[in-house]
Amino acid sequence: MTTLTLLWIALPFLMGFVIYLLPRLDRALSLLGALISVAYAINLMVAQSPLSLRLLDHFGVSLLLDPLTGFFILTNALVTTAVILYCWESPKTTFFFAQTLILHGSVNAALACTDFISLYVALEVLSIAAFLLIAYPRSDRSIWVGLRYLLVSNVALLFYLVGAVLVYETHHSFDFVGLQGAPPEALALIFLGLLVKGGIFFSGLWLPLTHSESEAPVSALMSGVVVKAAVLPLVRCALFLDNVDPIVRVFGVGTAVLGVFYAVFEKDAKRMLAFHTVSQLGFILAAPEVGGFYALTHGLVKAALFLIVGVLPSRNLKELQHQPIPRSLWVALTIASFSISGFPLLSGFGAKVLTMKNLLPWQVIGMNIAALGTAISFAKLIFLPHKALPAAERPALKPGFWAAMALLLGGLVVANGIYYEAYSLENIIKPLVTIFLGWLAYGLIFRRLSLKLPRMLEQFDHLIGVMSLSLILLFWMALA
C-alpha cells in the first residue's frame, strides 16, 4: 500500500511530462491518470484503515490517507475525469491537458500531506498550474484575472510560510499537530494563508471574479477541487486540535451566510455559482467531522453546473428568462440544482442532513438561513423557461458533454447510498419545507428585486487590505 501511495502521488506529474513527449496521446493519457486516481480513492474508502506515512525524519514529509481524504480524492478524480471528457473533442492543445493533469496531481499531493511544508509546495504548484489554465485563452482579461489570482495567493502563502517557521521553532517539526502549543501568531498566519487559498469569508472574495471569468471547464476545476485543497487542511486541523475547532466552525457559518447573501442578489449565472462555492465551503467547514461527504457532493454538483452554464446561450439570467433553453439541458440543470438545494433522492440531501446533524446548537440558525438562501438562488435556474427545440435550432452539443454529465450526475445518485440512514420522514420533510419557502421567497420577492451590490471589496488593493484585517481578526480569535 505504501508503494502504491507513493506511485499514485508521483504518477500525475510524471504523466503530465510524458504527455509533452507523446502529444498524440494527450487526451487518453490524461484520462488514464484521472481514472487511476478514481481507482485509488475507491480502494482507500473500501479499506477503511487509515494509512500514515512518515518519510525521512520528524521534520520530513508526512502523509495521512484515511476515508476522509478518500472523499476529497474521489471528488478531485471524478471532476478531472469529467472535465477531460468535456474537452475531449475541443481543439484544446496538449498544453491544456498536461496542465490539467499536473493540477490534478498537485491537488492530490495537497490533500494527502499533513505537514506544513509539503502542503506549501503542493499549494504553490497548484497556483502555478491554475494560473496557466486561467490564462490559457491568452486574452488580456484572462491574463489579468490569472495575475490577480497568482499575486493574491502568493502573498497569502508568504504569510503562511512565516507561520510555518514559528511552528517549527516550537516543536522542531512541521506537522499539523504542532499547532498545539505554538504561539497564537503561528495559528493566525497559517490560517490566513489557508483561508485565502480556500476562498473563505471576506478574505476569499478574489474567488467570484476568478471563477466566473475563466472558461467553463477551468471554472469547474477551480470550484470543484482547487479550493478544496486548502479546505481539507483546515478541516484536519480542526479535527486534530480542540482549540482550533470553534474557529473553523465560526468561519464556516460566516462564509456560508456571506456567500449566499451575495448569491441571492446576483444576476449573472456564473458569478452566482462562484458565490455559491464560497457559501458551500462554509457548509464543509461548519461540521468538520462529516465535511468529506459534503465536499464530494458539492464538487460533483458545482462542476456539472459550471459545465452546463458554459453551454447556455447567455450568462445573464435576465436574458435567459426571455430565451427558452433546450429541454435536455434544462433537465440536467434541474437535477444539479435540486441536489444542491438538498432535495431527497440525490446525494445533496444526505450530505445536508449529515451536516445539519453534526452542527453545534449556536450554528443551527445561521446554517438554516444559508440553506434557505441556497434554495432561493437555485430557484433562478430551475424556473428558467425551456422547450423542446426542433433539431435544426438545437445547439450542437458534443457527446463529451453528455459523458461528463452522466458521470457527474450519476455520481450524485450513486453517492446517495453512502448515507442512506438519512431517509426518515422528519429528515425528508425539513428540506422540502426549506425548498418550498425558498421558491416562495424567490417568486414573491427576489424575482422582481433588482439590487446591485457594490463590488468594491473585489478590487485588487482591497483584497490585500482585507487580508491584513483578517490577520488581526484571526490573531484575536487565536488568543481568545
Next chain:
Amino acid sequence: MKIIGMDVMSTGVVAYYVLIAAREGLFTPIVADVQKGSYADPVPQAVILTAIVIGLSIQALILVGVMKLSRDNPTLESHEIERSNTP
C-alpha cells in the same frame, strides 16, 4: 510596483527563516574532527531554499504575464488595467 512589493515581502520571509536557523549558532553543520562551536539549524535553510526557487519561478511567470499585458496597456497602471478588465 506591486510585483516589487511582493518580492520585498518574500525577501523578508527568507531573511526571517535564515535568522531562525542562526538562533542557536552560526557554523555550517558539516561533520569534522574539530568541534567549532554551535551549529546553525539546517532544516529551515533547506526548506527556504525550496521557497526561494518557487518564488523565483512565480516571479518570472508574473513578469511574462505583465509583458503580454503591456502591449495594450503601456503604462501598466493596475487601476486602469483592472477597470478595463472587470465586467
